[in-house]
Amino acid sequence: QVQLVESGGGLVQAGGSLRLSCAASGRTSTAYNMGWFRQAPGEEREFVAAVKWSSGRTYYAESVKGRFTISKDGVKSSVDLQMISLKPEDTAVYYCAAGTPRGGFDYQNREEYGSWGQGTQVTVSS
16 A cells, blocks of 8 residues: 655635645655545546556546646656636645556546545635
């Protein structure tokens, strides 16, 4: 198991930017597929972005394409989420997740990820 800790959340005005970071500890010698999900009050946790560790290929939800960028740092065993042009509807708790590679990568499926961070709040004011 790997432990994940998110940081970088906060309050920002619409149109602003934030950078979230997810630091991994524990079994970081294993290469994990990494993802970001978010959950707004009263809503289901939804996929935001993911990166397949072996290839570096990235995936994004339609709602964040062109505004969010996921990046990984193999040396630091971390993954970041750069968010620009933020909108009030981006307000949510953002969670980092890690999954053991098993060939295919169903990146939008929460069950693909076995480890989750505690979440960090992102609030975008209008």
